[in-house]
Amino acid sequence: xxxxxxxxxxxxxxxxxxxxxxxxxxxxxxxxxxxxxxxxxxxxxxxxxxxxxxxxxxxxxxxxxxxxxxxxxxxxxxxxxxxxxxxxxxxxxxxxxxxxxxxxxxxxxxxxxxxxxxxxxxxxxxxxxxxxxxxxxxxxxxxxxxxxxxxxxxxxxxxxxxxxxxxxxxxxxxxxxxxxxxxxxxxxxxxxxxxxxxxxxxxxxxxxxxxxxxxxxxxxxxxxxxxxxxxxxxxxxxxxxxxxxxxxxxxxxxxxxxxxxxxxxxxxxxxxxxxxxxxxxxxxxxxx
Amino acid sequence: xxxxxxxxxxxxxxxxxxxxxxxxxxxxxxxxxxxxxxxxxxxxxxxxxxxxxxxxxxxxxxxxxxxxxxxxxxxxxxxxxxxxxxxxxxxxxxxxxxxxxxxxxxxxxxxxxxxxxxxxxxxxxxxxxxxxxxxxxxxxxxxxxxxxxxxxxxxxxxxxxxxxxxxxxxxxxxxxxxxxxxxxxxxxxxxxxxxxxxxxxxxxxxxxxxxxxxxxxxxxxxxxxxxxxxxxxxxxxxxxxxxxxxxxxxxxxxxxxxxxxxxxxxxxxxxxxxxxxxxxxxxxxxxx
DNA sequence: AACTGTGAAAACTTTCACAGCA
DNA sequence: TGCTGTGAAAGTTTTCACAGTT
Numbered sequence: 001x002x003x004x005x006x007x008x009x010x011x012x013x014x015x016x017x018x019x020x021x022x023x024x025x026x027x028x029x030x031x032x033x034x035x036x037x038x039x040x041x042x043x044x045x046x047x048x049x050x051x052x053x054x055x056x057x058x059x060x061x062x063x064x065x066x067x068x069x070x071x072x073x074x075x076x077x078x079x080x081x082x083x084x085x086x087x088x089x090x091x092x093x094x095x096x097x098x099x100x101x102x103x104x105x106x107x108x109x110x111x112x113x114x115x116x117x118x119x120x121x122x123x124x125x126x127x128x129x130x131x132x133x134x135x136x137x138x139x140x141x142x143x144x145x146x147x148x149x150x151x152x153x154x155x156x157x158x159x160x161x162x163x164x165x166x167x168x169x170x171x172x173x174x175x176x177x178x179x180x181x182x183x184x185x186x187x188x189x190x191x192x193x194x195x196x197x198x199x200x201x202x203x204x205x206x207x208x209x210x211x212x213x214x215x216x217x218x219x220x221x222x223x224x225x226x227x228x229x230x231x232x233x234x235x236x237x238x239x240x241x242x243x244x245x246x247x248x249x250x251x252x253x254x255x256x257x258x259x260x261x262x263x264x265x266x267x268x269x270x271x272x273x274x275x276x277x278x279x280x281x282x283x284x285x286x287x288x
Numbered sequence: 289x290x291x292x293x294x295x296x297x298x299x300x301x302x303x304x305x306x307x308x309x310x311x312x313x314x315x316x317x318x319x320x321x322x323x324x325x326x327x328x329x330x331x332x333x334x335x336x337x338x339x340x341x342x343x344x345x346x347x348x349x350x351x352x353x354x355x356x357x358x359x360x361x362x363x364x365x366x367x368x369x370x371x372x373x374x375x376x377x378x379x380x381x382x383x384x385x386x387x388x389x390x391x392x393x394x395x396x397x398x399x400x401x402x403x404x405x406x407x408x409x410x411x412x413x414x415x416x417x418x419x420x421x422x423x424x425x426x427x428x429x430x431x432x433x434x435x436x437x438x439x440x441x442x443x444x445x446x447x448x449x450x451x452x453x454x455x456x457x458x459x460x461x462x463x464x465x466x467x468x469x470x471x472x473x474x475x476x477x478x479x480x481x482x483x484x485x486x487x488x489x490x491x492x493x494x495x496x497x498x499x500x501x502x503x504x505x506x507x508x509x510x511x512x513x514x515x516x517x518x519x520x521x522x523x524x525x526x527x528x529x530x531x532x533x534x535x536x537x538x539x540x541x542x543x544x545x546x547x548x549x550x551x552x553x554x555x556x557x558x559x560x561x562x563x564x565x566x567x568x569x570x571x572x573x574x575x576x
Numbered sequence: 577a578a579c580t581g582t583g584a585a586a587a588c589t590t591t592c593a594c595a596g597c598a
Numbered sequence: 599t600g601c602t603g604t605g606a607a608a609g610t611t612t613t614c615a616c617a618g619t620t
Contacts, residue, residue, distance in 0.1 A: 020512045026589060032504040036483065050601065059485065062601095063591055070603055078597045078602040095504050096511025103503075111402035115499065118399075119460065120483040124500045165506060172407065189510045191502055195324065195408040197347065205509045209502055211403065211479075212412045214495055215391075216320040216383050218453055218477045221493045223384025224308045225476075314611055338579065350579095351613055358581055366580040366619040 019072060019094060027068045031091050033058050034065070038088040039124070050081040092125070100125040102162060104187075106178050107169035108133040108141070108148045111193060115169060116144040129161045134174070151181060158185040168192040179206070307360060307382060315356045319379050321346050322353070326376040327412070338369040380413070388413040390450060392475075394466050395457035396421040396429070396436045399481060403457060404432040417449045422462065439469060446473040456480040467494070 023031075037057045041049055051069075055062040069075050069087070072094055076082040092098045103126050105112050115121070116128050131143050132151040139150050149157060166187045170178050175194035182190055183204055190206045192198055200206050311319075325345045329337055339357075343350040357363050357375070360382055364370040380386045391414050393400050403409070404416050419431050420439040429436050437445060454475045458466050463482035470478055471492055478494045480486055488494050 020508075020515060024589070028508055029505065031508075032501040035504065036498070036500070040484075051603095052601085057485075061591080063593090064589090066601095066603065067590080074603075076602050079600045080598070081601070094508070096507040097504060101503070101507060109402065110398045110405060114397065114399035114402050114457075118499060120498070120500045121503075124504070126500070126503055164510065165503060167503075169402075188513075189506045191499075191506055196328075197345075203513075205506060205513065207502055207506050207509075209497070209499070210324070210408070211406060211497070212324070212408045212414070213320040214479055214497055215389070215409075215414055215453060215455075216323065216385060216412070217317065218479055218493060218495050219384045219389060220308070220316055220319075220382070221495075222452065222477045225491075225493065227308055312611070339581095340579085349613080351615090352611090354580065355582080355612080362581075364580050367578045368620070369579065 023071045023094070027071055028095075030058070030060065030064075030068055031095060033060075034068070035088065035091050035095070035097075035124075038084055038091070041084050042088060046084055048081045049084055049087075051076070054082065097125050100127060101164045102127055102129045103165045103167060104128070104130040104132065104154075104158065104161060104163040105167045105169065106132045106151060106154075106182065107171075107174075108135075108138050108143055109169065109171075112167075112169040113143055115167060116146075126165070129163055130157055132157070134170075151178065154181050155185040158187065163187065165189045165191065168194065168198075170194070172196060311359045311382070315359055316383070318346070318348065318352075318356055319383060321348075322356070323376065323379050323383070323385075323412075326372055326379070329372050330376060334372055336369045337372055337375075339364070342370065385413050388415060389452045390415055390417045391453045391455060392416070392418040392420065392442075392446065392449060392451040393455045393457060394420045394439060394442075394470065395459075395462075396423075396426050396431055397457065397459075400455075400457040401431055403455060404434075414453070417451055418445055420445070422458075439466065442469050443473040446475065451475065453477045453479065456482065456486075458482070460484060 034054065037054060038049075040057075041054075051062040051066045055065040058065065069082075072090055075087050075090055089098070103121075105116060105128055108131050112131065112133075116131065121128070128144065128146065131146050131148050132154055133139060133148050134151045138148050141148050166182045166189070168175060168178055168182070168190055172194050175192065175196065176198055179190065179192065179198045179200055183200055188204055190198075190200070190204065192206055192208050193211075194208070195210050195212060197208065198206050322342065325342060326337075328345075329342075339350040339354045343353040346353065357370075360378055363375050363378055377386070391409075393404060393416055396419050400419065400421075404419065409416070416432065416434065419434050419436050420442055421427060421436050422439045426436050427438050454470045454477070456463060456466055456470070456478055460482050463480065463484065464486055467478065467480065467486045467488055471488055476492055478486070478488070478492065480494055480496050481499075482496070483498050483500060485496065486494050
């Protein structure tokens with residue numbers, strides 16, 4: 001949590017605390033996106049990046065990116081750009097990722113297995129340390145190098161594994177019970193793939209990823225674009241026909257991919273075709 | 289905006305068109321969330337719901353909900369509330385869901401199978417009509433009542449199946465190629481689970497669900513709350529200790545679950561404990 | 577009396593455009 | 599010169615509070 005990267009010498013918790021409090025929601029959602037791009041750049045051995053380059057890769061405009069980064073304090077060098085490694089470390093720090101996270105997975109079905117197998121997971125500092133299920137057939141089986149354990153042993157296992165995040169990938173009808181068990185075991189951050197809202201103490205952060213919501217947003221955009229296309233066709237037949245990899249209308253250009261949350265937070269950021277933004281909030285499969 | 293449902297008689301396309309254009313992004317992301325709650329209410333046989341009840345269930349405040357619904361035209365009855373069935377139909381209409389959607393899935397691995405098995409999917413009007421993979425071992429196997437087909441046959445199959453949405457659940461390194469095939473086959477709406485941004489024509493809507501982003505947002509909230517808790521503890525030790533299912537500080541109360549997109553659109557909406565909001569945009573696993 | 581629909585105010589976010597530093 | 603960091607303007611979203619309807 002604490003920490004600063006540029007300035008040597010210890011920075012107090014005060015500093016980071018202040019920073020975290022004042023970072024706008026919208027900005028936080030995008031920081032995670034910048035991080036992904038930075039990781040790619042780092043893999044490619046790129047040492048320095050300008051706000052313009054980074055912004056394009058992340059699907060936002062450069063003014064927004066610079067404003068976002070300005071909330072984290074000075075990160076770049078004028079006339080030069082941002083040091084990829086430094087900026088990356090700084091963002092990880094602010095997002096509370098620098099220590100990495102130990103994750104327990106509840107539900108070893110298809111979704112659960114898909115999740116542990118998801119490479120971007122470990123690559124981004126999330127280590128699955130335990131897998132649980134309530135199906136006797138499943139318990140004991142090896143999944144991703146771990147043995148599936150009985151969800152009844154959760155409390156005890158948590159004491160031993162010390163996870164910071166739990167991922168809930170169980171059927172709808174088992175979700176609330178599993179959630180209660182996680183809460184009882186002391187987990188404070190839960191990412192749930194159940195469509196229904198889970199009841200949990202206010203002190204526990206439950207984030208929901210709802211695939212259907214993402215699909216619905218996709219549906220809306222399609223409906224809206226179809227509309228626009230009709231309008232355009234009515235007025236400018238050739239222009240509309242020549243679409244291909246061409247430009248999109250300004251109105252829809254701001255739209256793109258992101259999922260604020262795993263599959264979700266909704267109202268997320270938007271983005272242009274190759275990269276999308278708007279995590280959340282909206283976007284995203286994050287749903288209420 | 290225009291439009292009326294109560295009134296019998298055909299409503300023109302003009303009307304719906306105008307409505308869609310003017311609905312704020314943030315509102316659209318939340319409509320999908322309201323829909324889920326409405327579906328639950330309908331299942332429970334609840335005929336009428338007030339803005340307050342619906343808002344609480346969706347994790348937003350009632351003023352926001354009423355404002356959101358006002359963009360769809362008059363939907364309720366003053367002094368009474370909203371007709372659950374009517375409101376549901378109206379929202380589905382606006383989101384372009386009323387005709388339902390035919391979905392093709394590319395990638396029959398764990399994630400793909402988890403997705404077709406996901407009940408909330410079909411229940412919300414999305415019907416999987418085709419499953420594709422490029423693994424010879426996989427092709428021909430039955431999954432969810434469908435036979436896995438060769439992704440090479442996609443173009444041909446699309447002509448036959450007429451899907452409106454494609455879900456991409458393949459490994460990172462195969463994602464761009466699969467995306468290109470979908471685009472070539474004429475798909476216009478793609479929900480991708482690949483972490484990387486996909487290159488596609490501007491006319492194609494690509495929505496990304498990135499699980500890692502959701503986890504990162506969860507990490508940030510935890511870091512921020514830990515901070516607040518420290519502050520609270522320093523000042524009010526007992527109050528902080530008595531957390532249980534107690535109230536959360538106003539600052540963090542606004543936070544909750546949602547994933548604007550499947551797993552995100554970023555910056556999505558937030559919500560209170562039992563129900564969360566802020567799709568996507570942002571919320572959600574929607575990422576840039 | 578109960579509850580919706582909505583202008584107007586407040587809060588938040590994005591964009592502009594430029595001063596300032598390397 | 600090139601690019602960051604940032605006030606100030608513009609645009610969007612949320613909240614308030616109340617008039618209007620049943």
